Amino acid sequence: MAHQWRGVIREYIDRLPFEASDPIVTLGEGGTPLLEAPALAKLLDVGNVHLKFEGMNPTGSFKDRGMTTAVSKAKARGAQAVIAASTGNTSASAAAYAVKAGMTSVVLVPAGKISWGKLSQAVAHKAQILQVKGNFDDCLRLARELSDNYPVFLVNSVNPDRLQGQKTAAFEVVDVLGQAPDLHAMPLGNAGNISAYHLGYREDLELGRIKKLPRLFGIQAEGSAPFTKGGPVAKPETIATAIRIGNPASWDLAQAAKTDTNGGFGAVSDKEILWMHRFLSQETGVFVEPSSATGAAGLYKLSKQGELKGLDQVVITVTGHGLKDPDWALKDDRGKKIKPRKVAAAAVAVAGLLGLEKNR
Ligand code: AN7
Numbered sequence: 001m002a003h004q005w006r007g008v009i010r011e012y013i014d015r016l017p018f019e020a021s022d023p024i025v026t027l028g029e030g031g032t033p034l035l036e037a038p039a040l041a042k043l044l045d046v047g048n049v050h051l052k053f054e055g056m057n058p059t060g061s062f063k064d065r066g067m068t069t070a071v072s073k074a075k076a077r078g079a080q081a082v083i084a085a086s087t088g089n090t091s092a093s094a095a096a097y098a099v100k101a102g103m104t105s106v107v108l109v110p111a112g113k114i115s116w117g118k119l120s121q122a123v124a125h126k127a128q129i130l131q132v133k134g135n136f137d138d139c140l141r142l143a144r145e146l147s148d149n150y151p152v153f154l155v156n157s158v159n160p161d162r163l164q165g166q167k168t169a170a171f172e173v174v175d176v177l178g179q180a181p182d183l184h185a186m187p188l189g190n191a192g193n194i195s196a197y198h199l200g201y202r203e204d205l206e207l208g209r210i211k212k213l214p215r216l217f218g219i220q221a222e223g224s225a226p227f228t229k230g231g232p233v234a235k236p237e238t239i240a241t242a243i244r245i246g247n248p249a250s251w252d253l254a255q256a257a258k259t260d261t262n263g264g265f266g267a268v269s270d271k272e273i274l275w276m277h278r279f280l281s282q283e284t285g286v287f288v289e290p291s292s293a294t295g296a297a298g299l300y301k302l303s304k305q306g307e308l309k310g311l312d313q314v315v316i317t318v319t320g321h322g323l324k325d326p327d328w329a330l331k332d333d334r335g336k337k338i339k340p341r342k343v344a345a346a347a348v349a350v351a352g353l354l355g356l357e358k359n360r
Pocket residue numbers: 061063085086087088089090091157187188189190191192193194242243289291292319320
């Protein structure tokens with residue numbers, strides 16, 4: 001029988017706090033493509049760019065890597081319900097893994113500020129969804145308070161089991177490249193992901209699988225950029241709703257990731273994010289949600305400032321699938337809705353609209 005990828009816990013069990021006899025709740029997450037993107041290498045003027053396409057996870061985002069570990073541990077501890085605060089992707093993932101585990105899920109989302117693709121996933125997986133009159137930071141505060149005082153198990157990335165699973169993305173990059181890249185960039189929100197990559201690459205360094213750490217770069221949206229502002233942002237705003245976060249929980253871990261790797265934080269405007277969102281679709285064939293274009297958009301900005309000179313290997317994690325939040329693809333640069341033209345069901349009419357001349 002052909003080998004099937006078994007999910008990150010089984011694939012990396014010797015590097016995770018699990019035994020084969022532990023309950024393992026998986027939907028086959030991880031093993032995502034690391035795609036060469038020559039168009040992006042040219043744009044950024046660096047040797048090579050690879051996109052780590054995390055939208056290829058079972059619920060369409062990188063969150064599944066940490067959800068398999070968090071929900072598996074919750075099950076081992078006898079949990080019957082999980083709770084998560086979310087800008088959308090965590091709720092979709094928590095809801096799906098809770099179903100797989102035979103648990104119920106509660107998700108707290110900022111009212112009106114999550115994409116309908118993500119909301120549809122939480123609904124489909126029968127989560128109890130509550131729209132909180134507040135932002136993500138309020139949702140997380142509530143989720144923590146509830147899990148401290150009621151029988152619901154917290155599966156946000158403040159739960160260390162989440163980072164354990166998420167660190168496997170770094171292992172996969174090293175498995176494919178055979179080394180660490182010079183620089184690895186990603187979107188930055190609550191900062192779980194950059195902290196997890198740091199953990200994963202550090203472990204690879206200690207095991208001698210890599211000779212140096214990649215410089216880790218986390219890129220935020222300008223309207224919600226606590227890391228470049230130097231402190232929490234009270235009213236975060238951006239069209240990139242996944243990273244509309246003003247008070248990141250993993251603040252200290254992200255600072256350590258930056259310092260330890262000689263990395264950096266950046267911020268890009270919504271316009272820059274949408275430009276890169278389109279570039280990725282049109283020039284690399286990879287469809288991501290707007291938030292996920294942030295890492296590449298940040299590097300483009302740095303490249304224009306001459307900051308990427310001489311880099312050979314660059315990896316950019318694109319965190320979520322384009323189908324999560326497809327509305328942006330259907331808008332032109334001025335925000336006008338793109339409507340494909342209508343045509344009569346006749347070849348000559350189609351050819352006419354396409355400007356095709358008949359073969360001789
Ligand atoms: C597509 O789902 O915080 O810096 O509640 O959905 O690890 O928070 C999502 C975050 C990047 C930021 N890209 O990652 C949530 C949530 C996408 C995301 C991030 C998120 P972190």
